[in-house]
Amino acid sequence: LGVKRIVIFGIGELAEFAYLSIQESSLILVGFVADGQGDHFLSFPCGTLDTLKNWNFDAILISDLGNVEVARTRIQDSGIPEKQIFSIM
Numbered sequence: 063l064g065v066k067r068i069v070i071f072g073i074g075e076l077a078e079f080a081y082l083s084i085q086e087s088s089l090i091l092v093g094f095v096a097d098g099q100g101d102h103f104l105s106f107p108c109g110t111l112d113t114l115k116n117w118n119f120d121a122i123l124i125s126d127l128g129n130v131e132v133a134r135t136r137i138q139d140s141g142i143p144e145k146q147i148f149s150i151m
Contacts (some may be wrong), residue, residue, distance in 0.1 A: 063122045070124035071095045073103045080125050092119045111140040124149040
């Protein structure tokens with residue numbers, strides 16, 4: 063698939079599990095996206111959807127299972143192609 067650099071959408075317990083899984087793989091975590099949640103999470107940058115235009119990444123992983131479709135729509139509305147958006151479930 064050519065996916066190497068990942069951004070995780072959402073912060074919380076599921077995002078932490080995704081982070082741990084990424085650490086045990088050949089993937090590179092670029093950062094997290096979460097509105098108004100500070101500028102770092104687990105020592106990685108934490109930005110907003112607007113921040114993504116300044117980040118170099120291949121895919122976004124949605125870690126918010128309660129609102130996957132809402133998150134997917136918001137990400138697409140920010141200009142990210144659907145083929146770059148994945149969810150844990």
